[in-house]
Amino acid sequence: MLDANDRHTLGKYLSVDQEDLLGFKQMGTVTLYHGTSEDSAKAIARSRKMLRGKVGYNGGGIYFGKSKRDCLKKMLHGRSNPYFVTAKVNMGKALIVRSGAEKFTYRGLKRRGFDSVYAERNTGPEYIVYNWSQVEIVTIVEENTGRVIFPSEDGKSASVPTRAVQSDVSCDESFDCVLV
Numbered sequence: 001m002l003d004a005n006d007r008h009t010l011g012k013y014l015s016v017d018q019e020d021l022l023g024f025k026q027m028g029t030v031t032l033y034h035g036t037s038e039d040s041a042k043a044i045a046r047s048r049k050m051l052r053g054k055v056g057y058n059g060g061g062i063y064f065g066k067s068k069r070d071c072l073k074k075m076l077h078g079r080s081n082p083y084f085v086t087a088k089v090n091m092g093k094a095l096i097v098r099s100g101a102e103k104f105t106y107r108g109l110k111r112r113g114f115d116s117v118y119a120e121r122n123t124g125p126e127y128i129v130y131n132w133s134q135v136e137i138v139t140i141v142e143e144n145t146g147r148v149i150f151p152s153e154d155g156k157s158a159s160v161p162t163r164a165v166q167s168d169v170s171c172d173e174s175f176d177c178v179l180v
Helices: 004-011 016-022 038-047 068-074 106-111
Strands: 024-036 062-064 083-097 116-119 126-129 135-142 148-150 169-171 177-179
Touching: 024 038, 024 062, 024 068, 024 116, 038 083, 038 135, 038 148, 083 126
Parallel strands: 083 116
Antiparallel strands: 024 083, 062 126, 083 135, 116 126, 135 148, 169 177
16 A cells, blocks of 8 residues: 555656546645535635534535535535535645545644545535635625625625624534534
């Protein structure tokens, strides 16, 4: 079995299909979606950050889908009135996970030579990062009305009450975020 250093060295010389055989993909920055509830969407808009959750199928991370449809399949909360975050996510070199619930952390992945996790699931692929600095929020939209809550015309959060900003948002493996 190849360790992370062997895979990294070989990866410099392989095609994307060959990389997949070694268990990683060079993904760079991709546009992805995160489905959430109204309260969590507003907290994300106020803080302008997506913070990793405390738990998740592959550890406490920030979970994304390739489409809004993929996100809806996984959401447990906010389904009746979903909000979607569209983000540019720096996946960098992603570890491919095909099965299992191995837990990852940002530091643990970095030690192994990876930046993120790409998990193949029967409900669609999951893209997981573990550091808020890997996420650039592009828009946050209430799906049912099309109302944009981020950004506003002046480039700041729109339609967000001025109550105190929550210091933490917890997201689970179902892509749902809650205020903590």
